[in-house]
Amino acid sequence: MLSVADARTRILAGLRPCPSETVSVADGLGRVLATDVHARVDQPPRAVSAMDGYAVRSADVAETPAELRIVAEVPAGSNRDTPLAPGEAVRIFTGAPVPPEADAIVIQENAAREGDRVTVHTGSPAGKWVRPAGLDFARGERGLAAGRRLTARDVSLAAAMNHPWLSVHRRPRVAILATGDEVVLPGEPLGANQIVSSNSMGLAAFVRARGGEPVNLGIARDDPDALGAHLDAAQGCDLLVTIGGASVGEHDHVHSVLAAKGAEMAFWKIAMRPGKPLMFSSLAGLPVVGLPGNPVSVLVCAHIFLRPALDVLAGLGASEPPSVQAALGAPLDANGERTDHLRAELHRDDTGALVATPFARQDSSMLSRLAAADGLIVRAPHAPAAETGETVTVLPLDDGPGAV
Ligand SMILES: Nc1nc2c(c(=O)[nH]1)N[C@H]1C(S)=C(S)[C@@H](COP(=O)(O)OP(=O)(O)OC[C@H]3O[C@@H](n4cnc5c(N)ncnc54)[C@H](O)[C@@H]3O)O[C@H]1N2
Numbered sequence: 184m185l186s187v188a189d190a191r192t193r194i195l196a197g198l199r200p201c202p203s204e205t206v207s208v209a210d211g212l213g214r215v216l217a218t219d220v221h222a223r224v225d226q227p228p229r230a231v232s233a234m235d236g237y238a239v240r241s242a243d244v245a246e247t248p249a250e251l252r253i254v255a256e257v258p259a260g261s262n263r264d265t266p267l268a269p270g271e272a273v274r275i276f277t278g279a280p281v282p283p284e285a286d287a288i289v290i291q292e293n294a295a296r297e298g299d300r301v302t303v304h305t306g307s308p309a310g311k312w313v314r315p316a317g318l319d320f321a322r323g324e325r326g327l328a329a330g331r332r333l334t335a336r337d338v339s340l341a342a343a344m345n346h347p348w349l350s351v352h353r354r355p356r357v358a359i360l361a362t363g364d365e366v367v368l369p370g371e372p373l374g375a376n377q378i379v380s381s382n383s384m385g386l387a388a389f390v391r392a393r394g395g396e397p398v399n400l401g402i403a404r405d406d407p408d409a410l411g412a413h414l415d416a417a418q419g420c421d422l423l424v425t426i427g428g429a430s431v432g433e434h435d436h437v438h439s440v441l442a443a444k445g446a447e448m449a450f451w452k453i454a455m456r457p458g459k460p461l462m463f464s465s466l467a468g469l470p471v472v473g474l475p476g477n478p479v480s481v482l483v484c485a486h487i488f489l490r491p492a493l494d495v496l497a498g499l500g501a502s503e504p505p506s507v508q509a510a511l512g513a514p515l516d517a518n519g520e521r522t523d524h525l526r527a528e529l530h531r532d533d534t535g536a537l538v539a540t541p542f543a544r545q546d547s548s549m550l551s552r553l554a555a556a557d558g559l560i561v562r563a564p565h566a567p568a569a570e571t572g573e574t575v576t577v578l579p580l581d582d583g584p585g586a587v
């Protein structure tokens with residue numbers, strides 16, 4: 184059996200970042216930069232006041248009280264280029280340019296104005312409340328590196344650097360194909376021996392949550408012609424994920440039709456639970472991952488394999504799903520030969536320590552337990568029995584947009 188790490192490495196080896204496209208900076212949230220973003224301006228463009236008050240020569244207010252003559256008023260958006268002479272002050276507001284020869288701001292709380300005179304009670308040393316030109320960033324400075332997924336803060340920075348457009352990687356398009364005569368879409372007439380195709384819905388939601396664009400190819404019935412047409416619809420996608428039939432690959436129509444279309448096929452038994460059988464293939468350059476049909480296996484495999492795959496396609500580079508350490512909330516039996524991923528609840532105890540309690544039933548068909556889980560306890564192959572309180576590794580499922 185292949186280890187989880189080996190399987191992940193083999194899948195990722197066949198993937199390349201999607202090409203770039205241009206988007207408005209306003210639409211940049213969550214997108215992955217294809218190029219570095221450099222400042223096109225100095226920020227601030229010149230020295231500005233950080234407070235509402237009076238621009239002064241600091242030497243004039245070294246001793247207080249000091250009386251100065253107000254010679255101008257400068258709100259943000261205007262400026263005064265006449266140098267400040269000794270004994271003069273300029274009424275100034277937050278963000279407004281500091282006039283030449285002024286080197287400090289006295290905040291208005293520390294001064295009293297009467298007509299065109301101001302009495303300063305508490306002086307300001309040189310540089311006080313003055314933001315020098317380029318304090319935040321200077322023209323040409325790199326603000327954001329290629330390969331970064333943009334947060335709201337990054338969007339703000341890119342806009343401040345005066346970029347109306349950004350070059351980002353196209354969102355990965357992931358075709359999803361469910362298979363089998365027994366599965367129907369939610370809400371469709373449900374025969375006695377049929378089940379609802381929960382997998383395609385959950386997987387599409389997963390892809391969307393990870394910044395991809397799901398392309399639902401529907402459900403392929405056990406008919407080679409219909410199936411061939413479904414597969415053709417995957418053209419233009421960056422990844423095709425099939426669901427079901429992974430354990431009996433050679434005899435399944437999806438695989439025979441893929442093979443007839445010239446796909447190179449590999450069937451792997453992976454040392455993981457859930458999610459042992461996995462198919463990997465390439466159809467005229469389109470990578471294909473065949474997941475087992477059990478609903479929990481689909482979403483656990485998505486977390487372990489598709490999440491990093493989407494990251495590579497998105498231009499983020501390869502990564503492993505984040506993990507944390509927690510204390511076991513219940514004892515566990517010794518593990519078998521596969522890495523186990525036990526659905527578990529997470530909570531903090533009285534001391535603030537993280538505790539992971541596995542659900543009593545761990546069947547790979549039980550979506551109710553997966554939906555209720557906060558994380559997956561990872562148990563290495565042949566891990567010995569573990570007592571309550573022992574430290575275990577957990578893959579959290581509540582990691583924002585990546586949540587399974
Ligand atoms: N003799 C063996 N039997 C099985 C083995 C094995 O090693 N030897 N492996 C088991 C494991 S582990 C898994 S996982 C499953 C994988 O089966 P398949 O990938 O062939 O998947 P199916 O048989 O098509 O489906 C399994 C299960 O999932 C349900 N399913 C399928 N599609 C959907 C869908 N779109 N939405 C919701 N549920 C779906 C399907 O009805 C089955 O109940 O094989 C074990 N057997």
Ligand code: MOO
Binds near residue numbers: 475
């Ligand atoms: O690998 Mo299967 O997914 O254990 O149920």
